[in-house]
Amino acid sequence: MSTITVPDTLPSPEEDSQRLRKAFEGWGTDKKAIIEVLGHRDSRHRAAIARCYSLLYNESLLERLHSELSGDFGRAVTLWTENPSERDAKLAHEAIKRKGDRDICIILEIACSSSPEHLIAVRKSYCSLFHSSLEEDIESYFACQQQLKQFLASVVSSYRYDGDHVDKQLAKSEAKKLFDAVRGKQPCHKDVVRILGTRSKAHLKFAFKYYKEEYGISIEEDIECNSSDDKKLTSIMRVAITCLEYPEKHFAEVAKNSIVGLGTDEESLTGTIVTRAEIDMKLIKEEYKRRYNTTLKDDVIGDTSGYYKDFLLTLLGTN
Amino acid sequence: MSTITVPDTLPSPEEDSQRLRKAFEGWGTDKKAIIEVLGHRDSRHRAAIARCYSLLYNESLLERLHSELSGDFGRAVTLWTENPSERDAKLAHEAIKRKGDRDICIILEIACSSSPEHLIAVRKSYCSLFHSSLEEDIESYFACQQQLKQFLASVVSSYRYDGDHVDKQLAKSEAKKLFDAVRGKQPCHKDVVRILGTRSKAHLKFAFKYYKEEYGISIEEDIECNSSDDKKLTSIMRVAITCLEYPEKHFAEVAKNSIVGLGTDEESLTGTIVTRAEIDMKLIKEEYKRRYNTTLKDDVIGDTSGYYKDFLLTLLGTN
Numbered sequence: 220m221s222t223i224t225v226p227d228t229l230p231s232p233e234e235d236s237q238r239l240r241k242a243f244e245g246w247g248t249d250k251k252a253i254i255e256v257l258g259h260r261d262s263r264h265r266a267a268i269a270r271c272y273s274l275l276y277n278e279s280l281l282e283r284l285h286s287e288l289s290g291d292f293g294r295a296v297t298l299w300t301e302n303p304s305e306r307d308a309k310l311a312h313e314a315i316k317r318k319g320d321r322d323i324c325i326i327l328e329i330a331c332s333s334s335p336e337h338l339i340a341v342r343k344s345y346c347s348l349f350h351s352s353l354e355e356d357i358e359s360y361f362a363c364q365q366q367l368k369q370f371l372a373s374v375v376s377s378y379r380y381d382g383d384h385v386d387k388q389l390a391k392s393e394a395k396k397l398f399d400a401v402r403g404k405q406p407c408h409k410d411v412v413r414i415l416g417t418r419s420k421a422h423l424k425f426a427f428k429y430y431k432e433e434y435g436i437s438i439e440e441d442i443e444c445n446s447s448d449d450k451k452l453t454s455i456m457r458v459a460i461t462c463l464e465y466p467e468k469h470f471a472e473v474a475k476n477s478i479v480g481l482g483t484d485e486e487s488l489t490g491t492i493v494t495r496a497e498i499d500m501k502l503i504k505e506e507y508k509r510r511y512n513t514t515l516k517d518d519v520i521g522d523t524s525g526y527y528k529d530f531l532l533t534l535l536g537t538n
Numbered sequence: 539m540s541t542i543t544v545p546d547t548l549p550s551p552e553e554d555s556q557r558l559r560k561a562f563e564g565w566g567t568d569k570k571a572i573i574e575v576l577g578h579r580d581s582r583h584r585a586a587i588a589r590c591y592s593l594l595y596n597e598s599l600l601e602r603l604h605s606e607l608s609g610d611f612g613r614a615v616t617l618w619t620e621n622p623s624e625r626d627a628k629l630a631h632e633a634i635k636r637k638g639d640r641d642i643c644i645i646l647e648i649a650c651s652s653s654p655e656h657l658i659a660v661r662k663s664y665c666s667l668f669h670s671s672l673e674e675d676i677e678s679y680f681a682c683q684q685q686l687k688q689f690l691a692s693v694v695s696s697y698r699y700d701g702d703h704v705d706k707q708l709a710k711s712e713a714k715k716l717f718d719a720v721r722g723k724q725p726c727h728k729d730v731v732r733i734l735g736t737r738s739k740a741h742l743k744f745a746f747k748y749y750k751e752e753y754g755i756s757i758e759e760d761i762e763c764n765s766s767d768d769k770k771l772t773s774i775m776r777v778a779i780t781c782l783e784y785p786e787k788h789f790a791e792v793a794k795n796s797i798v799g800l801g802t803d804e805e806s807l808t809g810t811i812v813t814r815a816e817i818d819m820k821l822i823k824e825e826y827k828r829r830y831n832t833t834l835k836d837d838v839i840g841d842t843s844g845y846y847k848d849f850l851l852t853l854l855g856t857n
Contacts, residue, residue: 335665339658342697346654350703354696355736372736376695377673378661384669417674417691 222500222536225259232271235260239268240276248287250526253296258533262303262497269300291485292527298493299534304340307333308348310490311341311375315353315360320451321487323371324458324473326357328494330374331462332469335381342375366407366452373416374459380419390426391433393418397426398434404447406456415459423463467502468510470495474503475511475518483522488531492519496534504535541819541855544578551590554579558587559595567606569845572615577852581622581816588619610804611846617812618853623659626652627667629809630660630694634672634679639770640806642690643777643792645676647813649693650781651788654700661694685726685771692735693778699738709745710752712737716745717753723766725775734778742782786821787829789814793822794830794837802841807850811838815853823854 230238235256242249242256257265272280284297298306307329314322329341345353354376361368393414400408415423430438439457446453461469470491477487495503507515516537523531532538549557554575561568561575576584591599603616617625626648633641648660664672673695680687712733719727734742749757758776765772780788789810796806814822826834835856842850851857 339697346697346699346701350699350701352697352699352736352738355699355738358732358736373695376692376697378658378665378671378695380665380669380671380674382665382669413677417671417677419671419674 220499220501221261221497222504223259223261223496223534224536225261225264229260229264232264232267233275235264235268236272236275236280239272239280243283243287250288250292251529253284253288254526254530254533257296257300258530258538265300266302269302290527291489291523292525292530294486295489295493295527295530298489299496299530302344303494304337304344305348307337307341307494308344308353310494311345311353312349312356315356318360320454323367323455325490326371327374327455327459327462328466328469330371330377331459332466335378338375339378366449367455370407370412370416370455370459373412377416379417380422382419383421385419385421385425387425390418390422391429393422394426394430394433397438398430398441401438401441401445404445406442406447406449406453411456415456415463420463427460427464465506466495467499467506470499470503471506471510471515474507474515478518478522485523485527488519488523492531492534500535539818539820540580540816541823542578542580542815542853543855544580544583548579548583551583551586552594554583554587555591555594555599558591558599562602562606569607569611570848572603572607573845573849573852576615576619577849577857584619585621588621609846610808610842611844611849613805614808614812614846614849617808618815618849621663622813623656623663624667626656626660626813627663627672629813630664630672631668631675634675637679639773642686642774644809645690646693646774646778646781647785647788649690649696650778651785654697657694658697685768686774689726689731689735689774689778692731696735698736699741701738702740704738704740704744706744709737709741710748712741713745713749713752716757717749717760720757720760720764723764725761725766725768725772730775734775734782739782742779746779746783784825785814786818786825789818789822790825790829790834793826793834797837797841804842804846807838807842811850811853819854 238252238256242252256268260268269280281297281300284300285293287293288296301309310325311329314325330338333341342353349356354372357371357375358368361371393410396410397414400406400411405411414426418426427438430441434441436444439460442453442457442460458469473487474491477484477491491503492500504515516532516535519528519531519535529538557571557575561571575587579587588599600616600619603619604612607615620628629644630648633644649657652660661672668675673691676690676694677687680690712729715729716733719725719730724730733745737745746757749760753760755763758779761772761776761779777788792806793810796803796810810822811819823834835851835854838847838850838854848857
């Protein structure tokens, strides 16, 4: 469900490296060439180019991009070129240190919208980069927020069963447990933490579907209607559930929020497009259109400009 | 620190497969040949032989071993031949279902004495084999034992930083937290669970060393002296700490306990020798000698017999 377009006949990593090198040399950087090369290569190819570039020119492609490019365009291109697990480990690390509302969402996105394989790769990268584990830093930085900390540590530590098998009776009984917690205004009840933190996505999707059928309201809406005193926790549980059930809904919302109002939240917009382009951007674009009656493409055109705009549109497959 | 001996000139996987096939055919199984081949191959070679055997004879080597061999010898050989992460996933699954004291130790051994890489491999195998995750099954099967469940879920879910870097100030302050919990007879205090469940082994070793220097007693002994009302929890925390700090001490103790008294606990003896032979059996043997004034080899000779004895001694590198 990727939106990037890769040419049928692909240049070799050597050719791509040479083209990038040429783009860096001379007066100014040839940003168009950078978009043409990196914007049309999937993560495997980008990794091959980075390896080859480093061998050919004895410098890191990522560092060269850092020094050549700046602003939103520079950030988008370097995030895109970085190894996805290292990129997400760094995003998680920044988020843990800042601890803002959007930061907590970033941690949830990585924990709940990634495949089990990718989440483990992120945790490995995190240990290599920061000399500590992801769960360890969450425990330290959120030490004063017991319930939040427990929930975040649980979702980042999971290695969920990734298959289709669902014990339907169990899923139904757990839908009831979730319902009791939501109606009891206890969004962080230990059953909720356990269910959301360990069950497979197939199991959770079945439980959420049953919740809606049985109680006539989706669990996300029900959480909103039964908001506990801790508005922040309520909103965090809603985000986690959406990320687990329909990540495309969550990311369409993040993209829209980054665009609406005065000024653009480029960090969120870039993060959403770069991290999801190769995963579920087709679904995000469809959801965006259905929900907001406008296309993500048109909104990006209206809100961004220059090479930054061109690069985002390239990743959206509409440039 | 492996104790198995591998020949300098190794036969090819084809040759080994042919030799095993020959050992299975004809009147009775040639158990000596099985020990000579499999007992002298490391895990990478055994995996290559299993792949090759399956291609050559269109049957699973493991299943054939199951049907050819029985008793303690059969169990030891099949455990040894199985992929280590699948073997440990199955051991964990059996242990979770049985929930006895020794079973809880098996879960702790896998969680606390494995490298982060191996623990993740076990969790992956667990999901593939049982349609659920390791942490999910712990949450379900130990649902009525809140503190134990929380601790076990925490240690099996960790992906610890595996390097040498230690924040010494932090480790000292956490040694104090551990001390307070131990003296307060709260072996499962949330700080203890967090520290033992997330910190790197280097960090924990430093903290335990500081504990002994500062308070004049090792944390393991201190836990024993300050046993809480829940004797079981106290003992579990002690086992976890030993497995994290000096796995060889724990496994020497398990091996000794499986041998002393009337009758042998073959399951524990086999499990210890098979799962640790390629990891730290040299250290376990040294620890055993230091602690019990006898050798593991002599105790195995005194307590076992036949091909089972020969196979264990082969894995101990002393046959």
